[in-house]
Amino acid sequence: MATCTIKDWQGEAAGETELDLAVASAESANHIVYLALRRQMANRRQANAHSKTRAEVRGGGRKPWRQKGTGRARAGSIRSPLWRKGGVIFGPRNERNYSLNMNRKERRLALRTALQSRSDDLIVVEDFSDKLAQPKTKEVVQALERWGVGRDQSALIIVAEKDENVYRAARNIARAKLITANNLNVFDLLNVDWIVATAPALDRIREVYSDSK
Template structure:
């Protein structure tokens, strides 16, 4: 179980919140998290890269010159891989990069990352959505500063559900990623320098990922 300080919009400490998730054993945690991260990155590959072999490239049906007597090296086709415009030797072909991992293991890895980041890098904010009555990026960035977040830090903002004013305020910030509590993923949790979570989102995380 991890205890997090809850701050208000002005950055003052107002209360505490706990996050209690079932995580991997210490000796297995790094391995399980690495597998889940690799699964997400590898399964995101389209696998559509393709290069033509000498059998597929256009042209080259006629022998460019006779076999003997020219003084040049013998050649059977202008589409040989040795020629400019020829086929590719062992080039990429469409393939499926997907790997498998049990759903229970994936969720265990996600819970492990969540709880490990919560101890030092998570900032819980109360009444987050109510403070942005209209889209205003400047106000959101000023709040980040009050919460002790560096201007060039990569920030992951987690809400219980999508809020239009927050989305419009956050979409132009280069190093800010906005997610809902039910759609978390390993990469974004590990990639962020700081994680900002609304109090409602923290309660939803506890509810959704407790099992």
């Protein structure tokens, strides 16, 4: 269990909350997070490599020479895999599926474990959607600095629900990524220096990723 201070828009303490999620045991924590990360990376992998077989490569409709009497080996097509510019045998095909499966309970356990392991890097703030009357990136950058995120540090901003002004103000910050609590994933949790979550987002995480489901 970790106790986190809730900061307001100005960076001042406005309360406290606890992050107490059901996580994996110490012996299996690293492995369950690794499995979830491997699944996420594999499922976003695209099978772009594609080689043509002798049926797909252009040309080769006519028999190069007659079957007998030339002294050369028999040949039925200039696009045979044995020929230059011919088809490829057992080459990579874009039909390959790299996706991996993982039980929902295991996925939720990995998410809770990854988030709980970053409790020291978690910054909890009040909902600030009402602070942005207009989508100004400068105001979000200044707010991140007030919350303790350095200019050369990356941050994952987690909100309960998507707000258009917040989204448009944060999308141009190269070192920051904005997601909703429903889109929580292991890669984003582990790939940043700081995790900035609003208090309603933490409540949403407890509701969605609780151990009871």
